[in-house]
Every structure is written in structure tokens, then in C-alpha cells.
């Protein structure tokens with residue numbers, strides 16, 4: 768299957784439980800909750816996106832004809848180091864394109880595989896680390912994973928509502944629960960509110976977007 772990739776870059780995972788870990792980010796083009804065009808933002812299901820995922824014109828991006836070709840590009844982006852190889856598939860929405868063939872190709876090259884997903888699509892098997900970030904108004908179906916990372920605040924999907932939705936899954940639907948302050952015009956207020964919420968509700972931990980703080984991609 769061909770893959771449309773916006774950009775491919777080496778960095779540190781900036782968010783969540785794996786923050787600070789070296790990774791290659793593979794950002795797939797396209798999303799099912801927003802076209803990516805500013806003209807459509809106000810009418811989209813997901814309206815606060817901080818990312819350009821349109822097209823294949825970013826650093827290291829392009830159209831890759833098959834899994835082996837994309838896996839080779841990701842490996843080249845990582846470099847020679849054999850240990851702790853880590854790739855994060857994101858987007859846009861990675862589950863629109865990530866398949867078992869690409870997962871096998873990455874495992875074959877010694878990579879641990881993570882995804883950042885909005886949780887509206889079933890994942891292929893074999894992913895090592897699943898981060899689900901549900902969106903208010905979207906059809907959230909993926910209710911298990913390694914971490915749940917809720918952008919905060921979202922009218923219509925506050926942490927209490929998330930806990931209520933997850934109750935039937937019982938116990939350990941996710942290993943980690945994070946609130947990530949919404950970036951945008953109210954960022955400072957959102958950081959303060961998220962910190963205050965975590966202080967009062969200790970199941971939830973604060974996820975800052977540390978890559979933005981230190982000026983790396």
C-alpha cells in the first residue's frame with residue numbers, strides 16, 4: 768500500500784509518559800476530523816489542531832510506494848544506533864494509513880512502535896505504545912491503550928465525562944491518564960487550569976508539550 772507522509776523527523780517525544788525519549792516522528796498526511804484547511808476549521812469536528820498535516824511537502828515527507836520503502840526512510844532518519852529504536856506514527860490521523868505490513872517492517876528493523884491517535888479507528892495489531900487523545904463530538908471507539916491524553920479544556924469532553932465513558936471498560940483501560948493544556952490564545956490560562964485540576968484529581972497527570980518549550984520539532 769502507498770503511504771502519504773507529510774514529514775519525517777528525528778526529535779524527542781515531547782508529550783505524555785514517554786516525554787524526553789528519542790524518536791523518529793512519521794507524520795501521515797490527512798485526518799478524518801478536519802480537512803486541515805483553515806477555511807474549514809470552524810466547521811470541523813476537531814477545531815483546535817496545532818498541526819499542518821496537509822500534503823506531502825514537509826521535511827522528509829513524500830509519497831512512499833510500499834512499506835519497505837517507508838521503513839527504510841524511517842531507519843535512515845533514526846541513524847546507526849541499534850538500541851532503543853523508537854518511531855512515533857502521528858498525523859493527521861495515523862490509523863487511516865498505518866497497517867500491519869508497515870508495523871512488521873519497523874519491527875524487522877528493531878523499532879518499538881508508538882502511535883498518537885484520535886481513537887476513532889481500530890488499530891492494526893502489533894503496536895507497542897498506543898496514545899489515545901479523544902475529541903469532543905467525535906465517535907470515540909478505541910477505549911483501551913497505554914495512555915489517554917486529553918486536551919484540556921474541551922467543552923463536551925471534560926475529564927469527568929471521560930471517566931464516565933470508560934467506566935464500563937472497568938479498571939485499567941489505560942495505564943496513564945494525562946491532561947494536556949490546549950495550545951492557542953488561552954494557553955496560559957489552560958495550563959493553570961490543568962495544573963489545578965491535576966492537583967485536585969490525582970489520577971490525572973499534567974502533560975506539557977515540552978518540545979515547544981525548548982524549540983525542537
Ligand SMILES: C[S@@+](CC[C@H](N)C(=O)[O-])C[C@H]1O[C@@H](n2cnc3c(N)ncnc32)[C@H](O)[C@@H]1O
Nearest residue numbers: 815816817818858859860883884885900949950
Ligand atoms: C496533531 S495530533 C495527531 C494525532 C491524532 N490525530 C490525535 O489527535 O491524537 C497529536 C497530538 O496533539 C494534540 N493536540 C492537537 N492540537 C493541540 C493543541 N492545540 N493543544 C494541545 N494539544 C494538541 C492531540 O490531541 C494529539 O494528542
Ligand SMILES: Nc1nc2[nH]cc(C(=O)O)c2c(=O)[nH]1
Nearest residue numbers: 779780781782857883978984
Ligand atoms: N516532539 C514532538 N512530540 C510530539 N508528541 C506528539 C506530537 C504530535 O504532533 O503528534 C509531537 C510533535 O509534533 N513533536
Ligand code: SF4
Nearest residue numbers: 798801813816859885
Ligand atoms: S484529530 Fe488530531 S490531527 Fe486531526 S485535527 Fe484533531 S488534533 Fe489534528
Ligand SMILES: [Mg+2]
Nearest residue numbers: 817818857984
Ligand atoms: Mg505536535
